[in-house]
Structures are given as structure tokens and as C-alpha cells.
Amino acid sequence: MRRLAALLGVFIAIFALYVLQKSLPTYGDITSPIAVSGKTGKKVAARNFELTVTQLRFARNIQLTAFGNERSYGTSGIWAIVEAEAAARNETVTLMSAAWLGADGLRYLASERISNAPALLGRQQLEPGLPQRVLMIFEFPESEMNKGTLLVARYPFQPLDNELRIAMDSSATLLVNDQITLERGRSDADWSIEAK
Amino acid sequence: MSERRIFWGSLAVLIVMIPAAIVVRGYDSALAWRANQELYPLIAEPGKSVRYGGAEWRLEGLYQLITQDKKSAYILAEFEAKIDNPEAFAAGACQIALTDRGEKRWSPQFLPPYEVRKARPSLEERSTCGGATIKPIKVGETVKMAEIFRTPVDITKFDLAISQATLRPSYLVLR
Numbered sequence: 001m002r003r004l005a006a007l008l009g010v011f012i013a014i015f016a017l018y019v020l021q022k023s024l025p026t027y028g029d030i031t032s033p034i035a036v037s038g039k040t041g042k043k044v045a046a047r048n049f050e051l052t053v054t055q056l057r058f059a060r061n062i063q064l065t066a067f068g069n070e071r072s073y074g075t076s077g078i079w080a081i082v083e084a085e086a087a088a089r090n091e092t093v094t095l096m097s098a099a100w101l102g103a104d105g106l107r108y109l110a111s112e113r114i115s116n117a118p119a120l121l122g123r124q125q126l127e128p129g130l131p132q133r134v135l136m137i138f139e140f141p142e143s144e145m146n147k148g149t150l151l152v153a154r155y156p157f158q159p160l161d162n163e164l165r166i167a168m169d170s171s172a173t174l175l176v177n178d179q180i181t182l183e184r185g186r187s188d189a190d191w192s193i194e195a196k
Numbered sequence: 197m198s199e200r201r202i203f204w205g206s207l208a209v210l211i212v213m214i215p216a217a218i219v220v221r222g223y224d225s226a227l228a229w230r231a232n233q234e235l236y237p238l239i240a241e242p243g244k245s246v247r248y249g250g251a252e253w254r255l256e257g258l259y260q261l262i263t264q265d266k267k268s269a270y271i272l273a274e275f276e277a278k279i280d281n282p283e284a285f286a287a288g289a290c291q292i293a294l295t296d297r298g299e300k301r302w303s304p305q306f307l308p309p310y311e312v313r314k315a316r317p318s319l320e321e322r323s324t325c326g327g328a329t330i331k332p333i334k335v336g337e338t339v340k341m342a343e344i345f346r347t348p349v350d351i352t353k354f355d356l357a358i359s360q361a362t363l364r365p366s367y368l369v370l371r
Contacts, residue, residue, distance in 0.1 A: 091293070092303035128300045129348035130268050189265065 033163035046162035118191030235365035250284025288361035
């Protein structure tokens with residue numbers, strides 16, 4: 001009986017070690033950003049900032065009017081234009097990382113093609129107590145429109161800081177506009193967006 | 197020595213050694229963290245000056261300019277430093293923030309907004325806190341500085357928090 005109990009103890013120890021080995025997180029898991037999940041239309045708060053996605057639009061073309069010039073930006077895929085309201089929580093921040101995570105796991109960083117577009121998230125100095133309307137523009141294949149997730153963080157590679165993961169409810173917005181017009185006014189806060 | 201005594205002895209050593217290993221491994225990181233924090237304020241009451249980093253610092257004035265949309269305000273902080281040790285004054289990059297005497301901190305605007313420049317043309321004669329430390333300075337010179345912050349309109353009590361990398365965790369508070 002005693003020998004059987006000892007044998008059982010050894011097997012339990014081996015099993016426990018196996019479980020520990022299999023469940024051991026990798027270095028990447030330990031140091032990856034801490035995800036904060038949310039939905040479109042709801043305020044999602046990270047440690048340093050908060051963000052509410054107010055509208056998602058898709059378009060085949062973006063027309064930009066800025067500094068007296070008009071320019072058209074086409075794409076072989078699709079443009080996704082995300083409007084949001086963002087604010088810092090306790091100290092001034094700039095959110096340098098925005099990405100669209102497709103349903104198949106591919107990640108598309110915010111486009112830098114339209115660098116003159118107004119209110120681009122990465123160019124805004126967000127202040128505590130002052131929510132600002134911001135824009136994020138992505139360019140990706142049409143197949144990535146459905147069930148995307150918006151990822152927003154303070155820096156592209158910041159271990160152990162928050163990363164917002166906002167499920168983009170694109171079922172109601174699968175309408176693809178022929179053109180979205182962005183117009184930049186005289187100040188940073190003075191801009192408009194119109195879909196055609 | 198009995199098996200029981202070896203077991204309890206080993207356990208006691210483990211209880212001492214694990215925290216000791218954490219302290220030894222984390223000591224440098226803790227020092228580096230501390231050197232980057234603003235922990236010990238040197239407070240200058242209104243109109244008074246305080247010595248910090250090779251200079252006597254004094255807040256000259258805080259001005260509020262409500263923006264056109266009435267939702268936010270620009271706060272212009274004008275302050276000066278009378279230099280008695282130029283090397284110490286320029287030793288570390290200046291870090292500056294406006295605080296509400298609570299948890300909230302606003303960083304300065306990168307470029308002076310048009311409305312503020314129009315309302316206060318003399319702003320061009322002043323440098324920013326960071327810009328002041330890279331210019332050649334003589335002993336006894338008074339450096340005039342200004343920074344602009346954008347805040348909500350309903351905040352009425354402000355402090356200016358200034359720190360230099362080489363002097364943290366001590367920092368300066370101009371009331």
C-alpha cells in the first residue's frame with residue numbers, strides 16, 4: 001500500500017511538472033501590452049488615456065482639402081476612416097500607435113500616406129480634461145473589413161502598458177462610400193468629414 | 197544532524213534568501229526609477245524665489261486666455277531664473293509641467309499658438325525652459341522664460357513644476 005502511494009505521488013509530480021511546462025508563458029507573453037477590451041460607441045479607458053470610437057466609415061477614395069490644395073487618394077483595397085474622441089487621463093500624452101487587426105490576425109498600421117489629413121491621432125497632443133475629436137485612417141484589402149479590431153496604444157512597442165482592443169462593429173457600416181472628403185480648416189480643431 | 201532539522205533549516209534560509217535576492221537584483225532599477233521621479237518639492241510661494249540647479253527661480257505671472265470655443269484655455273506662464281552657476285543651470289534637460297495641485301499634469305505646447313502670440317507679442321523675447329539651458333549664459337544674468345499650456349477652463353489653481361534630470365527626485369514648484 002505504501003509503495004503504491006509513493007508511486008502515485010511520483011506520477012502526480014510528473015503530471016504537475018508537465019502542466020507547469022506546458023502553461024509556462026513565453027517572454028513575449030510576459031512582456032506584451034496589457035489588453036483593455038471595449039466596443040464601438042463606449043468609452044474605453046487605459047491607464048493614461050481614454051478613447052471612444054464614434055464612427056467607422058469605409059471609402060474607395062479620400063479627397064483631402066488642406067492648406068488651399070486639393071488632392072485625391074485612391075487605393076487598390078479600401079480606406080477605413082475611424083472617428084473617435086480621445087483624452088488624456090492624468091498627464092498629457094500622444095498616442096503613437098494605432099492598428100487595425102483583421103479577423104485573420106493580420107495587423108495593418110495606420111496609414112501615413114495622407115500625412116496632411118486633419119486630427120490624425122498620432123499628431124495630437126492629448127490633454128487631461130479636454131476630449132478631442134481624432135481620426136485614424138487605415139488602408140487594407142476589402143476582405144479585412146469584417147470583424148476587425150482597433151488597437152490603440154501610447155507607443156508601438158511598450159511592454160506592460162495598456163493597449164486598447166476595440167471590436168469594430170462593421171456590420172452596420174459595410175456600406176462602402178465612393179468618396180470621403182476631409183477638409184482641414186485654419187486651426188487643428190477646425191476640420192470636417194463628409195461621405196458621398 | 198537529523199533530516200527534520202535540515203528541512204526546517206533549509207526552509208528558513210530560503211525565506212531569507214528569496215527577499216534578499218529580490219533586493220539585490222532590483223536595487224539598481226529602484227535607484228534608476230527614483231532618479232526619474234519628482235518626489236521632493238522645493239516650493240516657491242507667490243512672488244518669492246527659490247534656489248534650484250544653479251539659479252534663483254521666480255514665477256512672474258500666469259495668464260489665462262480662453263479659446264474661441266470657450267471649452268479650453270491657454271495658460272501662459274512667465275518665469276525667470278537668475279543664474280549664479282551656469283554649468284549647474286545647463287547640466288540637465290529642463291522638464292516642465294503645469295499641475296492642478298492634484299494628479300493632473302499638462303505638458304507645454306510645442307509651438308506657441310497664434311492667439312497667444314497675438315495677445316502677448318512680448319512672448320518672442322522669452323525662451324522656453326528647455327531652450328534656455330542650451331544658450332551660453334553668464335554669471336548674474338537673468339534668463340526670462342515662458343511656456344504655454346492648454347487646459348480646461350474651469351481649473352483655477354495651478355502650480356508650475358520644474359525639474360532637471362541631474363537633480364531629480366528634487367524638483368521646483370512655483371506657486
